[in-house]
Amino acid sequence: MNEIFSLAGANLLSPIILSFALGVGAALARSDLAIPEAVAKGMSIYLLFAIGFKGGVAVSSHGVDATMILSLFAGLVLSFGLPLLAFSLLRIMTGMTNTDAAAVAAHYGSISIVTFVAGTSILEGRMIESEGYLVAVAAVMEAPAILSALWLVARGGGGKRMEPELLREIMLNGSIVLLVGAFVIGALTGEKGLAEISPFIVTPFKGVLCLFLLDMGLIAGRGLRNIRGVLGAGAIGFAILMPLLGSIIGLGAGLLVGLSLGGVVLLMVLSASASYIAVPAAMRVALPEANPAIYLTLSLGVTFPFNLTLGIPLYLAMAQVAMGV
Amino acid sequence: MNEIFSLAGANLLSPIILSFALGVGAALARSDLAIPEAVAKGMSIYLLFAIGFKGGVAVSSHGVDATMILSLFAGLVLSFGLPLLAFSLLRIMTGMTNTDAAAVAAHYGSISIVTFVAGTSILEGRMIESEGYLVAVAAVMEAPAILSALWLVARGGGGKRMEPELLREIMLNGSIVLLVGAFVIGALTGEKGLAEISPFIVTPFKGVLCLFLLDMGLIAGRGLRNIRGVLGAGAIGFAILMPLLGSIIGLGAGLLVGLSLGGVVLLMVLSASASYIAVPAAMRVALPEANPAIYLTLSLGVTFPFNLTLGIPLYLAMAQVAMGV
Amino acid sequence: MNEIFSLAGANLLSPIILSFALGVGAALARSDLAIPEAVAKGMSIYLLFAIGFKGGVAVSSHGVDATMILSLFAGLVLSFGLPLLAFSLLRIMTGMTNTDAAAVAAHYGSISIVTFVAGTSILEGRMIESEGYLVAVAAVMEAPAILSALWLVARGGGGKRMEPELLREIMLNGSIVLLVGAFVIGALTGEKGLAEISPFIVTPFKGVLCLFLLDMGLIAGRGLRNIRGVLGAGAIGFAILMPLLGSIIGLGAGLLVGLSLGGVVLLMVLSASASYIAVPAAMRVALPEANPAIYLTLSLGVTFPFNLTLGIPLYLAMAQVAMGV
Amino acid sequence: MQTHNAKRVEIVIEAPLEKRLTDALMQSGVTGYTVLPVLGGSGRSGQWSREGQIGRAGMVTVVCLIKPERLDTLLDAAFTVVSKHIGVVSITDAQVLRAERF
Amino acid sequence: MQTHNAKRVEIVIEAPLEKRLTDALMQSGVTGYTVLPVLGGSGRSGQWSREGQIGRAGMVTVVCLIKPERLDTLLDAAFTVVSKHIGVVSITDAQVLRAERF
């Protein structure tokens, strides 16, 4: 436990986390500091491209094996399954409508790629290796949760059916296409390709991540300013409990599949994290009656900072205990 | 021939080309992946500044000589002359109106700086040196083709005359000013200046080029989606034939002028490439009756990808054969 | 004197200054070269973050001492005091209204962070060290001048009183928050944090500065195009005289406080420079009757280029003479 | 200069719905539309600003000029998309040049 | 489709004033507004363009749909903010769907 807090402490003093904190602080103090939308989108494109590419390169030198296939499959199952757990918890812990609960559940089955990147960064800082293909697992986990959520609503008599157009949009969501595409490019060009562009996608990566997290902090902080009106204690409790449960399930899945320590931690991070890009956009189309303030505030205002600061160190410690390393 | 294809094959597996392909694929699949306009414009400013600066530095260490003057002159002649060839071909191969044909011709007399950069990149990968001042030749070739096209229309009775304001706009087009300006700055500050900023303009260059080509791919792919309605087989044939003819003429010019192997290849690339930035904007003002869908689709949807994948390796092989190296 | 001009000459041939000159030239020639607003804002965020962070790291390895406290105090006094001098000069040298004079005075009491960065850059080029905490001094000097200006107007019967909301906005201005925040992050994470992100905030810094100054040049050049209508000889004289006087006062303050040569020069640069970001925005709210064309043209069109080219080398020479080094 | 009566319909709607809306408009016989960016706004569902958007979807404004007699068809089409979503619809009387275009 | 009379007020104003203006509008009983970006313009205080802006503050357009009877209160509120600043105010007659929102 001590170790967790000292790791969390070290983690909290990294420029990445402090940049996030600066953003939150600036937003809470109502500073007019803002990152232009186009720049923020540009940075997220950079991050997705870099992380996908590096994952692909790792796979190209390592090759495809059974654990990889199993991990992808585990990702699918987790993304389909976690919303069911989230939905049940929400029905117990909060008074949300069916639709709101389903929408929130979709977010927690899906993933946050920035939380994943932060996890990778922390592992690297501690010299813990991980399987490169977890990037592909992340991509696989983005969308299925949305289908589960729609099923939950339909089952509840919401009369929702999946338009094929929406399904296409979800599967061809820009961030999924970019992540998977960069992964494939990395896998095809391998170390040679990486050598060509690593001064762009590897060396400055952490610095870009700082500015990106500054922006995430600004957005999360603005969300937190409105938290009182929107969320009760039950919902906030959910946004802390769900990642913990998710990480435990991810831990089990990772052990079953036979991932390395780093791989297990990243699968835990994926399970624990909640989407705030692909899923919200899909929800506005598929479940317009759901209140965006609820799912965005929970996902980005509570769960994201929790994972970034306490969660990831905790998941690492849990995995170390479970794997006896 | 074999060698050409194996070079083309190696080329196709570079991250740069694969990024372009990813963009094309995403657009054809109607993904919502998009690079914000401001970011794309920012990247093109970066590329122009970097390529101009590096060209200028090369000249500063090499000095001005007769070949340089001759090359600039050759560029002028090519840019004025190639539209006449293009126009004749279009009148033979397609049923385009005079105005449309002239507008397309302007694009093929002018150049695509990104194709030029990709050519430089491929030469570097094969350790082939080239004259730094070809950047200046590229700048010189941007605008004259527009004048030729306007003359073609005027001669055909289109009653077009060049407004002086338009001439000023064309010559002071942002990309020309930036390319030439950065070239001059590079020439003035030389290796010392380059050392100061090379971690910005040299090391990450290829990586930025990947993201830029991803965006070009997205745009080209969107154009290709509409190709059926707009273009017939004759026009598409033109968009492949014209760069081939252009490259042969560029080869002749390069040999006459006495450029090195790399220099000859780059002059071929310039002759073969078609503009899609400066010229389209000028055409909207000078020849509004010309259909932008035609010239943009040909230039960016057909010729640009052709040059990027098959063209450049082919031109290199042709130059090697012709120069016996 | 000779030395000043040779230093100024060397300075003028740096890529940074030449990029600024390119921008001015392009704007005067009415080229359509333009940096997208979002990209320019992104670059300024990058520069503020980098300069703040590096300043904080310098303090973390050096520690807080009396000179630092005194310097911060000196910054406060200068920022409050310089507007009074500027205001008197303007009343003598020009026929501006009270309000216009007060608004201009606010700009000259505050600072231009880009001028500061250019100064740092020139010192680095000459291997002259300076105190890292001068970044914090810069931050401290941003806002007080605005209060002095409002007091000047109120005293003149303008009946202005400071709304608390405006005060909050001024203090929590985005650029101040970012600069101070990055400073604190740098101070907290120290050399270790810097090592993580220096490939992003240190190595490419000068290159980004080139593109940023290109944009500043474009803006300054557009301002200069309108200079005739707006400004008389007296005002232009003021915009040259005031930085000279400011630098002398800054020199005195730096010597009193006991800064190193580099520190003295930077305090002179801060005193001599005039704001063109935080103060103009505040003036539009607080003194809407003041004509923005006047203060923007003076600050960015005259004083900024003067400092960048002749001013900084001159201040360095003055400090060297005064300190006998 | 000869002008013709028309209606100018302005629809503020969430960006993820843009394509659905413009498809519906085109199907209802509209010959053109213009999409403008929106920086922020406020309404029943609260205040928002583009820079404060997560996922940065935001809203857009779609402006549509049509012949007056087509207004009802257009509004019906728009309403199927807009009804359950965040957004507003307003209509103004306008004049256009070159009526053959609308 | 049933529509209701409304007024569409369009205010072009300097960006640093945006919040003061929208706060004043909300206080005057307005239920919503939309903020659009402005690229440039020209008026008594000269010509400007967003890319030529120092500090990049620029201007914005605030569009407000209201019940006709609230127009005067709105204009009074807007005017306190706009009067001394650079900017223009225009009003058009409009129709809106879902009147209960305004």
Next chain:
Amino acid sequence: MQTHNAKRVEIVIEAPLEKRLTDALMQSGVTGYTVLPVLGGSGRSGQWSREGQIGRAGMVTVVCLIKPERLDTLLDAAFTVVSKHIGVVSITDAQVLRAERF
């Protein structure tokens, strides 16, 4: 509050033509205009979106408030620029504050 009759002219036109259009407007006696960005649109010359633009020229909207009696001069001036190009012109009746400005 005292308002005055005016016309609000809205012109959607290709960005490379913006300066020519605003110059023509100013020459026709217009005292001001506002330029808004356009994200995309559709018309006789097909569909386009700013992010799908090569060379990224795109279109802009120019809004112009004028005294009603100046409308014809303005439209004539605008039409010389717009006629052969992609774009549309619409006019609405409006009210403005501070008539002395227009």
